[in-house]
Amino acid sequence: MSLRTPSTTQTRQTLLDLERTQARLVQNQTRIATGNRLTSPGDDPAAAASILDLGTSMKSNTQFVKQGDAAMGFLTTSEDVVSSAINDVERLQELAVTVSSASAPEIDAIRTSLLGLANTQVQGKYIFAGTQTLGTAAHPLPFEDAAPPAGPINYWGNSGTVNLSVTATTTIATNIPGDTVFFGAGGQGSTTDLFKAVTDLRDGMATNNAALVATATTNLQNSLNNLLKVQTDLGGRQSQLINLKDTLTGFNVNLQDLQNNLQDTDFAKAATEYSTDQTIQSATLNVLAKANKTSLFDYMA
Incomplete structure (x- = not known):
């Protein structure tokens, strides 16, 4: 007689997949709540850098507009x-x-x-x-x-x-x-x-x-x-x-x-991903629950 038990490696991988799914759920939940696609610079380093550059350019232009207004006052x-x-x-x-x-x-x-x-x-x-x-x-x-x-x-x-x-x-x-x-x-x-x-x-x-x-x-x-x-x-x-x-x-x-194109949340995409990950999370939890439940069949040859 042999004993069938869940693979430790398989279980570990399933748990890692669950963590990633839950992280995506939190991320998309934050995106939907804040309207900001980037919850941290690491989400998209290139886009984050571009957003900073664009912000710097806008601040510079705004300052020039103010100086132009000052010049206009004198003129x-x-x-x-x-x-x-x-x-x-x-x-x-x-x-x-x-x-x-x-x-x-x-x-x-x-x-x-x-x-x-x-x-x-x-x-x-x-x-x-x-x-x-x-x-x-x-x-x-x-x-x-x-x-x-x-x-x-x-x-x-x-x-x-x-x-x-x-x-x-x-x-x-x-x-x-x-x-x-x-x-x-x-x-x-x-x-x-x-x-x-x-x-x-x-x-x-x-x-x-x-x-x-x-x-x-x-x-x-x-x-x-x-x-x-x-x-x-x-x-x-x-x-x-x-x-x-x-x-x-x-x-x-x-x-x-x-x-805005770089930074703003695509609400339709975020909602779809959120719903998909909810389904994946439920399925994964079910798999883990079944894998950890002892059955008489586990003792059958």
Whole structure:
């Protein structure tokens, strides 16, 4: 007579298979509950690495969008100021036609307005001071009236630009130096110096000096042309930023889709696998139960 007993090796293998089945059950249960296909990096190392890379790229793009928004804030304010200056110059041109000493007080008021515009601040920084955005101890303002109301207006900023990265390979200047805006290509004291043109117009009006008024009128047009050029420049930079923001936002949408495809649970697949493994688990448990149950037939030859 011989005794038939379950094979130890076979039983061990069955138990290992059961453990794997139960692990898959837990894994798919987690996937279904969380919506995340990867319960650990080891589930799919390549996909996990790709997900991290995609996340890094999206964070970088989001940061560039924020920097672009900051740049847009400075450029928008600068354009608003330049638009106000253009309105002031156009009003001065209207006054120049009258050649009347009665216009002198209004011209002085416009001159004061233009000086205030030139010293505009955003977030505590002078936007028309070049890189000297905080001023200095000696000259806290970028534009100062040397001897109001008749003296020249001096510029104490510089000609530097404040650049901001808006992509990994692209920077944009967020400012236009004040001397470029208010003195023009000729610089202080030239035919494109807006403040000199305003002062000359006021002096010509006050003294009924038609020749000085005529010169000031010509120079006001030169200054206006310069302001219009600056306005176009600022508008172009804003358009560039808008296009870059749209591009980066679009990239992030595509990157997010790629990340979701790698990361999100395929619920239909997970549910099918879960159901299949439940069946396998039940069958395996039945096999183990039968294998461990002693029967009279085990003692039969």
